[in-house]
Amino acid sequence: MHIDIISGKGGVGKSAVAAALARLHARRGDRVLAIAMVPGGGLGSHLGLRELTFDPQLGVDGVRALELDKAAALEQYVHIYSPIPLVAEVGRMVRIFDVLAEAAPGVREIVTIGKVAYEAWEGPWDRIVVDAVPTGQLASQLQAPDTIAELIPTGRVREQAARIRSELTENSSVTLVTLAEELPVTETLEGFDELEGLPPTRTPIIANRLVGPPPPATDDSSAAAAKALAFHADIATGQAHWLAELPDGPRLPYLFGTDDPLLVSEFLGTVLADHR
Amino acid sequence: MKVIAVVGAGGVGKTTVSAAIAVDLARRGLRTLVITVDPAKRLGTALGLEGVGSEPVETSEPDLWAAMLDAEESWHEVARRYADPTVARRLEENPFFEAIAGRFPASQAFAAADTMAEHVGSGRWEAVVVDTPPSAGGVEFFTAASDITELVGGRLIKILTGSRVPGARRMFVVVGAPVLRLADNILGGPVLTEVADFLFDLRTTYDGLAERAEEIGAILRASTTVVVTTPEPAPISEALQFGEALPEVAAAPSVVLLNRALPAAWADELDVPGDDALARTLRGWAAESARQIRLQRRLETELDAPVRPVPRLAEAPVGLDALAQLLPQRAVDRIVGPS
Incomplete structure (x- = not known):
């Protein structure tokens, strides 16, 4: 069992990369669960699913996928850990948790990351791929077990937090995705440093949407073609500059004009296959 | 008085676009403030400034000022402004205050809206541009004030006591405590009880917050998005x-700004025959341009607003003049009106 946590600054193609990895491992025979940590993102479309729900659904290549609905996650959490046998009381408890978890540091996060750990323990999966929150918020998610340990002296949640922490320490890795541009690279490198010392192992940063050097223009190239090639060269030069700031890692190509999210995840999976 | 709220996902260039709009307004002679949520260096770089704090700082552009948001400071303001001094002190001394101030889901969005209202009401500015915090769905900035008012003002108390009337602490303790003890049994430790205590104190800020939420709502309904x-x-x-x-x-x-767009003409001009690397590359750009044209139509239909492409630049604009030239005139006219 391994948990792959995929993160990155917003809009760098995290969901596509997460879906590509899920499909890649599923094709190799793993039972794979893909989890969207933020509802309403693109993970479902990259797996051929119109909408994700809190219950896993079957997508392409046999990948199952769900999204974390925070109300549903909270309800499940309270159901599992509530000492109260009465269903009616559980409903009341969920409402209280819903309000207070917004304020109690670490509680909301432990419910979220707790669902991932719960699937790791209870589910039939060989691999869980998490399309995680943006890098800026990831550290607080991963620190939740420690936050809880600091604030809460004893009790079920604390025990739970310790168990989640050891699950993450033993069986998870985090991969950041970035574009080869100034802000994404700077923030990704900062984010990479911030993750040091947190439970998941860090794997090499993935650079996405690289155009590569343009082919040379020919004498009969049109004015528009010359302009496009100059533009292409400018982008390639800029990307090469920012790539040099990154440590070695997978490099993914820019997919010109591709509308179909399934094609994107399939193609990126074939590139990533060389790295896994 | 112009208020312009700039919204969109993280990483789309909101900060840069906000700065570009602000530079334009300032160059039209309006005394303009741009409020950003991002680390100082980003707006700083764009505006050619070294550091920007929560207090407005004058930029090298005449009539243009910049300020940064501080979510935590905004919550201290809430406590001091809307609670009586004893309660405010108790709130600020609560061990949860710092943690809560920084992590209410709508905290940053509320801070942005509150800071905006503060500056709009100050009479100091002729134009305020707000670079809104990124958030899922994007509406958080617009709903934060009423969300927080609702949170502070009754939902919790109603659940705990069955009454909307803010009563004495005694009532809260008597009715609420057994339920909280059960909840704490799950969590372990007196965490929820302490948090509930804190929220109860925060409850006294309700009237002030509700008034602020009204004010913010009125500003936003009259603003340009x-x-x-x-x-x-x-x-x-x-x-x-x-x-x-x-x-x-x-x-x-x-208006919807489609940032980093390719020239629309490429869809046809670069759709060249041939099987060599050059032709394939050019057709790649043609396909990408065609995809963006389809996208533009879709945005126009679904958002029912004009879409204006902002050209993709090889490097991010640096300096005020580059910022001033970033937005096409047709986009600027939609935002600030024809000059």
Whole structure:
């Protein structure tokens, strides 16, 4: 069992990369669960699913996928850990948790990351791929077990937090995705440093949407073609500059004009296959 | 008085676009403030400034000022402004205050809206441009004030006591405590009880907050909303979600800026025959340009607002003049009116 946590600054193609990895491992025979940590993102479309729900659904290549609905996650959490046998009381408890978890540091996060750990323990999966929150918020998610340990002296949640922490320490890795541009690279490198010392192992940063050097223009190239090639060269030069700031890692190509999210995840999976 | 709210997913260039709009307004002679949520260095770089704090700082552009948000400071303001001094002190001394101030889901969005209202009401500015905090769905900035008012003002107390009337602490302790003890049994330790205590104190800020929420709502309904997106899937879906939710909370978007767009003419001009690397590359750009044209139509239909492409530059604009030239005139006219 391994948990792959995929993160990155917003809009760098995290969901596509997460879906590509899920499909890649599923094709190799793993039972794979893909989890969207933020509802309403693109993970479902990259797996051929119109909408994700809190219950896993079957997508392409046999990948199952769900999204974390925070109300549903909270309800499940309270159901599992509530000492109260009465269903009616559980409903009341969920409402209280819903309000207070917004304020109690670490509680909301432990419910979220707790669902991932719960699937790791209870589910039939060989691999869980998490399309995680943006890098800026990831550290607080991963620190939740420690936050809880600091604030809460004893009790079920604390025990739970310790168990989640050891699950993450033993069986998870985090991969950041970035574009080869100034802000994404700077923030990704900062984010990479911030993750040091947190439970998941860090794997090499993935650079996405690289155009590569343009082919040379020919004498009969049109004015528009010359302009496009100059533009292409400018982008390639800029990307090469920012790539040099990154440590070695997978490099993914820019997919010109591709509308179909399934094609994107399939193609990126074939590139990533060389790295896994 | 012009108020312009710039919304969109993270990473689409909101900060840069906000700065560009602000430079334009300032160059039209309006005393302009741009409020950003991002680390100082980003706006700093764009505006040619070294550091920007929560207090407005004058930029090298005449009439243009810049300020940064401080979510934590905003919560201290809430405590001091809306609670009586004893309660305010107790709130600020609560061990949870710092943690809560920084992590209420709508905290940053509320700080942005509150800071905006503060500056709009100050009479110091002729134009205020707000670079809103990125958030899922994008409407958080518009709903934060009423969300927080609702949270502070009754939902909790209603659940705990069955009454909306803010009563004495005694009532809260008597009725609420058994339920909280059960909840704490799950959590372990007196955490929820302490948090509930804190929220109960926060409850006394309700009237002040409710008034502020009204004020913020009125400003937003009269403001100009600019949606920024790039042609990538994640920002697009956020922009579309925003379009669905917006009519309920603010003015419909005046314009959608499709940032980092390719020239539309490339769709035809670069659609060349041939099987060599050059032809394939050019057709790649043609296909990408065609995809963006389809996308532009879709945005126009679904958001019911004009879409204006902002050309993709090889390098991010640096300096005020580059910023001033970033937005096409047709986009600027939609935002600030014809000059």
